[in-house]
Amino acid sequence: MPKIPVNSLKPGMKLSKPVTNDAGMILLGEGTELTNALIERLENMNVGSVSIEGAAAPQKSLEEMLSELDARFKKTENEPNMGFLKKLLKEHIEGLYK
Numbered sequence: 111m112p113k114i115p116v117n118s119l120k121p122g123m124k125l126s127k128p129v130t131n132d133a134g135m136i137l138l139g140e141g142t143e144l145t146n147a148l149i150e151r152l153e154n155m156n157v158g159s160v161s162i163e164g165a166a167a168p169q170k171s172l173e174e175m176l177s178e179l180d181a182r183f184k185k186t187e188n189e190p191n192m193g194f195l196k197k198l199l200k201e202h203i204e205g206l207y208k
Contacts, residue, residue: 179199
């Protein structure tokens with residue numbers, strides 16, 4: 111359930127958590143499907159971001175992630191269990207991009 115800035119919201123997205131004001135009053139309930147009018151209302155109320163349903167998209171490309179993984183394990187991948195750990199992390203990262 112990623113937190114999305116209000117200016118990046120699209121109609122059809124659903125809230126995974128209620129939107130509340132500073133006093134704790136619920137403005138929009140969990141599961142509300144957003145419309146253009148609701149998004150505009152959130153912008154007018156100066157709401158910064160909201161939690162929406164779905165998984166967060168990776169912020170880096172697959173190549174960048176794998177390059178960083180290689181760099182982090184460069185000194186230790188020949189140590190016991192570190193090569194195995196690197197393999198598991200690589201499989202996990204690749205799964206995020208499917």
